[in-house]
Amino acid sequence: MINIKKPKVFVTREIPKPGLDLLRKFCDVEVNPHDRVLTKQEIIKGVKGKDALLCLLTDNIDEEIIASNPNLKVIANYAVGYNNIDVSVATKYSIPVTNTPGVLTDTTADLTFSLLMCAARRLVESDNFMRAGKYKGWGPMLMLGHEITGKTIGIIGLGRIGSAVAKRAVNGFNMKVIYYEHDGPKPEVEKALGVKYADFDELLKQADFITLHVPLNDQTKHMVSTKEFGLMKSTAILINTSRGQVINEKALVEALKKGKIAGAALDVYEEEPAMAPGLNELDNALIVPHIGSATIETRTKMATMAAENVIAAVQCKVPPNLVNRVSLEQWKCKI
Ligand code: NAP
Numbered sequence: 001m002i003n004i005k006k007p008k009v010f011v012t013r014e015i016p017k018p019g020l021d022l023l024r025k026f027c028d029v030e031v032n033p034h035d036r037v038l039t040k041q042e043i044i045k046g047v048k049g050k051d052a053l054l055c056l057l058t059d060n061i062d063e064e065i066i067a068s069n070p071n072l073k074v075i076a077n078y079a080v081g082y083n084n085i086d087v088s089v090a091t092k093y094s095i096p097v098t099n100t101p102g103v104l105t106d107t108t109a110d111l112t113f114s115l116l117m118c119a120a121r122r123l124v125e126s127d128n129f130m131r132a133g134k135y136k137g138w139g140p141m142l143m144l145g146h147e148i149t150g151k152t153i154g155i156i157g158l159g160r161i162g163s164a165v166a167k168r169a170v171n172g173f174n175m176k177v178i179y180y181e182h183d184g185p186k187p188e189v190e191k192a193l194g195v196k197y198a199d200f201d202e203l204l205k206q207a208d209f210i211t212l213h214v215p216l217n218d219q220t221k222h223m224v225s226t227k228e229f230g231l232m233k234s235t236a237i238l239i240n241t242s243r244g245q246v247i248n249e250k251a252l253v254e255a256l257k258k259g260k261i262a263g264a265a266l267d268v269y270e271e272e273p274a275m276a277p278g279l280n281e282l283d284n285a286l287i288v289p290h291i292g293s294a295t296i297e298t299r300t301k302m303a304t305m306a307a308e309n310v311i312a313a314v315q316c317k318v319p320p321n322l323v324n325r326v327s328l329e330q331w332k333c334k335i
Contacts, residue, residue: 019303074313109164154207157214
């Protein structure tokens with residue numbers, strides 16, 4: 001009997017079973033046995049002799065890791081954002097990098113709207129108030145929040161998730177939607193969604209709710225900082241489900257303390273899992289632990305998608321969700 005060797009894959013953390021089951025049909029799979037983020041040395045040890053790496057946004061895949069196994073046929077991220085991977089280095093080594101776009105769009109847009117509504121209507125504060133036994137009866141001034149219907153929402157980055165948020169705002173809440181994109185207006189999208197382009201500063205000045213949906217890169221890092229808080233309305237609420245480093249978090253804490261803006265609702269943090277000092281003491285900050293895509297259905301789809309990317313690459317096919325340009329000539333599937 002011929003013994004055909006299966007390609008070897010290292011998975012940096014347990015992901016939903018359907019993804020692992022699919023991988024196991026085609027590959028020998030080694031999964032991090034610990035329920036924690038691995039150290040760099042542990043990842044280097046894990047990828048040794050492997051054909052593929054399936055990693056998470058919590059893994060910083062840098063040159064040291066990539067150079068430790070330049071024979072990897074793919075680095076498959078279990079996320080749509082891939083700022084945790086040094087893509088230019090992977091490209092230099094002709095290693096395809098993949099992500100999981102689309103399957104988490106609605107889920108993340110839903111969380112964005114949940115955060116917007118919870119912050120505007122002070123739901124967490126209200127819940128804490130009840131549990132603390134402070135409710136003594138209905139009051140005309142009790143827990144007054146901010147109206148949502150009919151207000152202006154400013155969307156920064158009108159891609160997949162930004163557009164899904166726009167749909168919810170227009171169709172569900174009759175909101176006026178303005179958006180900013182680094183490439184300027186998108187007339188066809190404007191027509192389809194019923195949204196209007198605004199310059200960055202104008203959006204900050206006009207919006208009652210500002211929501212961030214850009215990828216993290218050199219242009220978007222600290223895109224919102226002290227100057228930008230100075231332009232926002234004192235009644236504005238900022239929502240971030242993109243990446244923590246898009247906001248200067250220290251400047252945000254200052255802005256919230258000084259009342260430069262009314263509130264912030266955050267899923268992501270600059271130095272995750274840490275937070276800027278003082279953030280968790282503010283009543284006008286709503287903070288959740290990076291749960292944008294955290295539904296059973298979506299995480300399962302992400303696992304399957306990441307597995308499909310790995311399987312294609314180890315079979316020398318172009319993976320469906322390739323994010324870098326690796327010339328096939330250079331890649332040669334590394335046979
Ligand atoms: P996407 O479809 O690529 O949308 C990003 C949009 O931002 C694109 O329209 C892009 O324009 C635009 N953009 C890029 N740079 C910009 C800049 N400097 N100024 C203004 N706009 C800019 O990505 P997506 O699927 O919507 O995801 C967006 C981000 O959300 C991801 O990168 C990820 O970091 C984050 N995310 C977080 C969670 C979570 O759990 N909290 C879940 C999913 C995603 P171009 O295409 O023209 O560059």
